[in-house]
Amino acid sequence: MSTPSRFKKDKEIIAEYESQVKEIRAQLVEQQKCLEQQTEMRVQLLQDLQDFFRKKAEIETDYSRNLEKLAERFMAKTRSTKDHQQYKKDQNLLSPVNCWYLLLNQVRRESKDHATLSDIYLNNVIMRFMQISEDSTRMFKKSKEIAFQLHEDLMKVLNELYTVMKTYHMYHAESISAESKLKEAEKQEEKQIGRSGDPVFHIRLEERHQRRSSVKKIEKMKEKRQAKYSENKLKSIKARNEYLLTLEATNASVFKYYIHDLSDLIDCCDLGYHASLNRALRTYLSAEYNLETSRHEGLDIIENAVDNLEPRSDKQRFMEMYPAAFCPPMKFEFQSHMGDEVCQVSAQQPVQAELMLRYQQLQSRLATLKIENEEVKKTTEATLQTIQDMVTIEDYDVSECFQHSRSTESVKSTVSETYLSKPSIAKRRANQQETEQFYFMKLREYLEGSNLITKLQAKHDLLQRTLGEGHRAEYMTTRTQDRSSPSLWKAVFGS
Amino acid sequence: MSTPSRFKKDKEIIAEYESQVKEIRAQLVEQQKCLEQQTEMRVQLLQDLQDFFRKKAEIETDYSRNLEKLAERFMAKTRSTKDHQQYKKDQNLLSPVNCWYLLLNQVRRESKDHATLSDIYLNNVIMRFMQISEDSTRMFKKSKEIAFQLHEDLMKVLNELYTVMKTYHMYHAESISAESKLKEAEKQEEKQIGRSGDPVFHIRLEERHQRRSSVKKIEKMKEKRQAKYSENKLKSIKARNEYLLTLEATNASVFKYYIHDLSDLIDCCDLGYHASLNRALRTYLSAEYNLETSRHEGLDIIENAVDNLEPRSDKQRFMEMYPAAFCPPMKFEFQSHMGDEVCQVSAQQPVQAELMLRYQQLQSRLATLKIENEEVKKTTEATLQTIQDMVTIEDYDVSECFQHSRSTESVKSTVSETYLSKPSIAKRRANQQETEQFYFMKLREYLEGSNLITKLQAKHDLLQRTLGEGHRAEYMTTRTQDRSSPSLWKAVFGS
Structure with missing residues (x-):
């Protein structure tokens, strides 16, 4: 342990001890500073979160209001129209108009949801952050109080160590001093005994008497010094024992503080912090996820209406709207x-x-005409199919515009690529119109042919009936009337 | 069919026919009006959709800009902090700071996505509606051209019916007139034959001669009238046949127009309309769904960070940040x-x-102290558990605020109920703070006790070693040192 070649001086030991204690004190102060700084950072973070959500609430409110205004503007416009009145009446709308109303409904839904979001930020999330901030400050104060007590306890232990060490030094010094005095007495005694060992005949009687009293004196002094030494030696042993025990206790206390108590102090500061923050952020997440769910539901309703965009049923409704005309x-x-x-x-x-x-x-003539017109019909239908294929091309997926894995800069530029800046679009449209042109030409040709066929066929059929079944002509006329009887027309037009 | 009691006059028949044709003409005009009106409504709807998306694009752009500003404001603030530098360096952040950064990232993501949405509205969706509007107008024109031709054809057929009907009337009238003239001749002949049946002796020769030439004359006239009648009768039959055939053809043509051609005309107007509208709306839906997916991904990242809000690892990081203090x-x-x-x-x-x-x-003494302190510890831990239960209460579900099935008015009022306006909240907080107070009191008591135990235990253990194994005391001191050897401390604090 200590170098045997050179003993440390008392002052040196004390200085070493004091520097060690000073270092610990500095650490304790530093620890408090760290905890205080941590709390300040938390309070600052919570303040930032409050400011953030306050500002975001404003943005959401603005957004909500703008959406509401947008919906209201178009709702008001449509409310007066015939369609809307019909909508109110029987909910039986033309499919594109139905989509349009659902689009407006969706905007209103989004408006409401973003207002709700804003409200939850302001009246729930922000309040939570405020409370967490209060809690953090309070917890830090509590932790500080406990730290103060723990530090005091630790200082008491260190002071005790100082005291017992000093006591040990003192008693040990006294023990050494008593030992050296005893040794001196022993040396004197030896010297005296050595002298009295000299040949007796050389010594005078007075001298002999003088010497005896001196030996006695030395012996007495030696005994006294022996007692003193034993007493000091015992005190020194006890002081050393006490020093060693206190040293053990001190190290145990310091160890306990650094390994356990410090951790407890940090736990005190943390008490409830993560859990409350968790709940506040989960409130935010709950709001956002619910907004998303609501938005999704609305979109699904629109998607369903888009699936039901149907020319056939719309044609039916259109003709029913104007019975006099059709x-x-x-x-x-x-x-x-x-x-x-x-x-x-x-x-x-x-x-x-x-x-x-x-x-x-x-x-x-009919046979020829029918063959010819059948050809025209086939061409017309094939051309129509081409147009149908053109207008149902699935070119509406814009998911690549929302790729966040790409760099920020490239996101914007991809948008315009997806649909319209492609040169192929203009070409596609030109091609489509050309096909249309051809389709209508063929359609006119077909209609012309079929009109002629209809006329000739009617005459042909009547002649056939007349010539073939002259005797049942009266009956046939009745049957011809049946062809356009109200019940058939009803079936074609609906009622 | 026609009333046998009274014959319709020609004029009456013509008037009836003309009124029927007039009605058809009026319907044809009305049909065109309906189709034109439908096209106008489509164009108007498409214009509304364009205006709507233009305005919504503005709103989305505003929203995006505000979110960008919000994120930028706090990003700039944090960019200079120590945390952020550490973030850049090792990505090893305190868990709440990590949540905060992800929150800002989410706002930037939302900002970008809403900008993309706006862009897609402006450069894709609106353009589509514009093109559909053009297409609708063009289709209507094409349909109108075809309608014009079909109407002309129909009018031709009706005119033909008029012509053949008039011809029938004329020839039938002539046939009737020829018939009556023939009958008159027959009557005269009978009269003449009746006279020549008188007793011949009473008649003079000249008279007889005169009568014979008169009979011949009447006979010749009758023959002539018979021929005329036969001719007119045939003409009349042919005219009636032609009328009946044309009537059949006319009815077939009218039927075909109303049942088939009208539907084709509407189909011409509709050509591509529903399909193109479908694609335009699907582009909108694709954009919205993708925005939602992106938003959801971002929220999931935050949720993951919230799951990882963890005091233990944060404490570790905190102490590692200040090694000199801890x-x-x-x-x-x-x-x-x-x-x-x-x-x-x-x-x-x-x-x-x-x-x-x-x-x-x-x-x-240690035995007593330990029993006492164990009790305090149990109370402390139970109180801590109570606090933990309080701060981890799952009170963050706000889904009821987003219920759209409720009436519009009730949506807002439910928001404030969910968390803070409940009177129980204040009570809950007061209760929590009271529990905290008690916890800290007990914790201090426990720490005081455990500190004393640590000190006494250290002395006790040293004495035990000394007294029990006096001969191995040197070795034990070495072992005591091991208790606080660097390797153990390292294990506790990390390196």
Whole structure:
């Protein structure tokens, strides 16, 4: 342990001790500073969070108001329209109008949700951060009080160590001094005994008497010094024992403070901090996730309406809206002239042969026309399919615009690429219009052909009935009327 | 069919026909008006959609800018702090600071996403609506051209019906007139034959001659009228046949127009409309869904950071940040005085008995203290658990604020109920602080007790070693030193 070659002086030992204690004191002060600084940083962080959410609440409120205004502006516009009145009445809207109303509804929903978000920030999240800040400060004060007590205890222990060490030094010094005095007495005694060992005949009687009293004196002094030494030696042992015990206790206390108590002090500062922060942030997350869910629900409603964008049912609704315009007119009836009692085609002689010839001509002409028109129809339908393919191309996925893994700068530039700045779009549109042009040309051709066929077919069928089943002509006329009977028209147009 | 009691006059029939045609004409005009109106409504709807998305793009841009400013403001503030420098350096942040940075990141992400949304509205969605509007107008024009042709065809058919009906009337009238003239001739002939049946002897020769030439004349006239009648009768039959055939063709054409062609005309107007609208709205939906996904990803990152809000690891980091303050100091060593060669507790006579007594006293006092302090510890821990339960209460679900099924008015009022306006909150906080107060009192008591125990235990253990294993005292001192060896401290504090 200590160098045996050179003993440390008392002052040296004390100085070493004091420097060690000074270092510990400095550490204790530093520890408090660190905890205080930590608390200040927490309070600052919580203040930042409050400011942040206050500002974000403002932004959300603005956003909400703007969305509300937007929805209101268009709602007000549509509220007066015929569509809207119909909407109110039977909810049976044209599918694009339905999408439009749902779009406005979605904006209102978003408006409401962002207002709610703002409200939750202001009246819940921010309040939580405020309370956590209060709590942190309070916990730090509590921890400081406990630290103060622990530091005092530690100082007491260190002071005690100082005291017992000094006591040990003192008693040990006294013990050494008593030992050296005893040794001196022993030396004197030896000297005296050595002298009395000299040849007796040389010594005078007085001298002999003098010497005896001197030996006695030395012996007495030695005994006294022996007692003193033993007493001091015991005191020194006890003081050393006390020093060693106190040293053990001190090291244990210091160890306990640094390893356990310091950790407890930090725990005191932390008490509830992480858990409360967790809850405050989870409130924020709950609000955001719920906003998202609501938004998603709204979008799903719109998506459903988009799925139901359907020309067929809209056409049905459109025609039902204007029954006067689209209801087929009455059939033209045969108007018999001046009591003419014949009201069907006469196929007797002399017209029979002529009618038969006409019938045969119609038949062959119709066959040709039908073949020709079937070709036109096929071309028309194929062209229509091409257009359908063009207008149903799935070019609406914009997910690549929202890739956050890319660098910040590249996000914006990709947006415009996705749909319109592609040169192919203009080309695509030109191509589409060209196809349309061709389609309409073919459609007109087809309609022209089919109109002619309809007319000739009607004549052909009537002639066929007349010539083939002359005796049942009356019945056939009745059947012809059935072709456009109200019940059929009803089936085609709805009621 | 026609009333047999009274014949309709020609004029009546023509008037009826004309009114029926007029009605059809009016319907055709009305149909075009309806289609035009539908197109106008579409164009208006598409204009509204464009205005709507233009305005919403503005709102999104504003929102994005405000969020960007918000993030930038706090980013700039934190960029200069020590935390941030550490963040840049080793990404090893205190868990609450990590949450804070991720919160700012989320705002930047939202800012970017809403800017992207705005961009997609302006450069993609709106352009689509513009094109659909153009397309609708073009389709309507095409449809109108076709309608014009179909209407002309229909009018031609109706005119033809008029013509053949008039022809029938004319020939039938002529046939009737020829018939009546024939009948008149027949009547005259009968009269003449009746006269020539008179007794011949009464008639003079000249008279007889005169009568014979008159009969011949009447016969010739009758023949002529018979021929005329037959001719007119045939013409009339042919005209009626033509009328009936044309009537059949007309009804078939009208039927075809109303049932098929009208539908085709509407289809022409609709061509691509629903499909293109579908794609435009799907582009909007794709943008919104992607924004949502991105937002959700960001929130998940924050949630993960909130899950990792952890006092233990933060304490570790905190102490590592300030090693000078938290590193345990050197052990206090035994300082032997003036070459004192004994450096351990002496348990020889005469101190042995005293030390033994002291050891026993320490032992019994420690036993009592430990029992007492164990009780305090239990109370402290139970109180801490109560506080932990209080600060980890799951009171952060705000989903009820986002219930859209409720009426609009009730949404707002529920928000404030969820967390802070509940009177229980103040009570809860007061209760929590009271519990804290008690906890800290108990903690101080426990620490005081444990500090005393530590000191006494250290002395007790040293005495036990000294008295029990006096011969191995030197070795024990070495072992005692081991208790606070650097390697152990290192294990506790980290390096």
